[in-house]
Amino acid sequence: MIAAVGPGKVDDAGRVAGLGAAGVVARPGLFGRLGGPARVTVVAAPAGSGKTVLLRSWIAQAGLSGRAAWVPVGREERDPQHFWLSVLAALRRTTPGSALVRELTAAPDLDGWVITERLLADLAPLDDRLWLVVDDVHELGPEVLRQLELLVMRAPPELRFALAARHDVRLGLHRLRLEGELAEIRADDLRFSLAEAAELFAAAGVELPAATVAVLHERTEGWAAGLRLAALSLAGHPDPGRFAAEFTGSERMVAEYLLAEVLDRQPEPVRRLLLRTSILERVNGELADLLTADQGGERVLQDLEAANAFVVSLDASRTWFRYHHLFAGLLQLQLRRTTPGEVAALHGVAAGWFAGHGYQVEAVRHAQAAGDWELAARLGPAGRMRSWRRWPRGMSWPAGRWRRPRGTWRWRSGRRCQTAGRGRPRCCWGWSSCCMPAGVGTGRRWPSMRSGCRPWRRRRRRRSPAMARTCAHWR
Numbered sequence: 001m002i003a004a005v006g007p008g009k010v011d012d013a014g015r016v017a018g019l020g021a022a023g024v025v026a027r028p029g030l031f032g033r034l035g036g037p038a039r040v041t042v043v044a045a046p047a048g049s050g051k052t053v054l055l056r057s058w059i060a061q062a063g064l065s066g067r068a069a070w071v072p073v074g075r076e077e078r079d080p081q082h083f084w085l086s087v088l089a090a091l092r093r094t095t096p097g098s099a100l101v102r103e104l105t106a107a108p109d110l111d112g113w114v115i116t117e118r119l120l121a122d123l124a125p126l127d128d129r130l131w132l133v134v135d136d137v138h139e140l141g142p143e144v145l146r147q148l149e150l151l152v153m154r155a156p157p158e159l160r161f162a163l164a165a166r167h168d169v170r171l172g173l174h175r176l177r178l179e180g181e182l183a184e185i186r187a188d189d190l191r192f193s194l195a196e197a198a199e200l201f202a203a204a205g206v207e208l209p210a211a212t213v214a215v216l217h218e219r220t221e222g223w224a225a226g227l228r229l230a231a232l233s234l235a236g237h238p239d240p241g242r243f244a245a246e247f248t249g250s251e252r253m254v255a256e257y258l259l260a261e262v263l264d265r266q267p268e269p270v271r272r273l274l275l276r277t278s279i280l281e282r283v284n285g286e287l288a289d290l291l292t293a294d295q296g297g298e299r300v301l302q303d304l305e306a307a308n309a310f311v312v313s314l315d316a317s318r319t320w321f322r323y324h325h326l327f328a329g330l331l332q333l334q335l336r337r338t339t340p341g342e343v344a345a346l347h348g349v350a351a352g353w354f355a356g357h358g359y360q361v362e363a364v365r366h367a368q369a370a371g372d373w374e375l376a377a378r379l380g381p382a383g384r385m386r387s388w389r390r391w392p393r394g395m396s397w398p399a400g401r402w403r404r405p406r407g408t409w410r411w412r413s414g415r416r417c418q419t420a421g422r423g424r425p426r427c428c429w430g431w432s433s434c435c436m437p438a439g440v441g442t443g444r445r446w447p448s449m450r451s452g453c454r455p456w457r458r459r460r461r462r463r464s465p466a467m468a469r470t471c472a473h474w475r
Helices: 028-034 051-062 080-092 095-100 112-123 142-154 174-178 194-203 210-220 224-234 240-246 252-261 268-276 285-292 297-306 325-338 340-356 360-369 373-379 465-474
Strands: 040-044 068-072 130-135 159-165 182-185 311-313 320-323 417-420 424-428 435-437
Touching (some): 028 051, 028 182, 040 051, 051 130, 051 159, 080 095, 080 112, 095 112, 210 224, 224 240, 224 252, 268 325, 285 297, 297 320, 325 340, 360 373
Parallel strands (some): 040 182, 130 159
Antiparallel strands (some): 311 320
């Protein structure tokens, strides 16, 4: 849990204490899946996705407070005895469990397997529906997970399980999936829709126009904690539209949350890979290895994606990845803080790799970010990009008089422009018989051909003997 400067706090599930019960958005579709016919429901999503809020609001909405045993798992829970004693205590607080589960006290020689077998024997006569809700299952150690798997597989039919985790855990749930007894709620299911985001801001007492809500929803990608942190920051803000346009992962409360819950939990080699590849809009293993001067980047990216660490796969083969928008903003901020002198060099390396693999648009962008205008010009539309339509929007031409090698486009300053077509100024190009708009660098989509436009050709003027003598005099 991190403390946020403002009217409330944000916990691991993206729950804002300052909003209270009125700040929780009802999600009946997900409530129905939690109370469905499946015997086991797994809620797996990144930190701050609203897993805990969803489970607690479902229990309250369905009136299951007397039939649901809530077991929160501490960070890096490795003591089987401590965990199972917590499970017994939670079950004994429910109406069905109070009559069946026997009390047990801690002892030095008490084994987790023994407690599991005893619990199965106590719950064997269970004939009323009972839920065991375990939050943060990913924090359990390997031995405790094996004991929990035994309980899930041998539990009576009336005992249902709801397991919340940041990533998939080894519980042998594939067999339940084949038997149709497993329901899964993933990050995409927990992502807020645009209407739910508007409802969240309204419940927090923040009145925003629809356009501002749409911008914040796009920037947060529906991430629950990001939307709630934005609601906290917007309380009393004089210009909500400007705040939404500038809202990134470098915003203080978002950065603190992502640092504490995601980045600081990674080992040093993984943090280095995340920081150095944050300059990219997409990354694969080969490019990650090049930027980090290391090996195994693809495996690291795949593990981060499987762990729901704000890394998203872009293809079915899981070779290209991107970072969540807010997470990428935080990583870029940390990179500028820790190693500001390496940013331009990283962009230059990325530009060379993209150019060598045929990704010209990305190569030009990184070359410009590196300040290498000569490389950006060499990689621009005059080389392999023959069509002006493929020149990326917003990319500016280098200033001054510049000419391509033979057989490619030639560019001159606007002094050689003439009025053509509908009275608009256009530039004529020497060998291509086409006219282009005079506003070079405006990012407009330019036509590739124009009929009736004669190409401008440079004429060689012969000098008279008198002119030659005059020029020689002034030399």
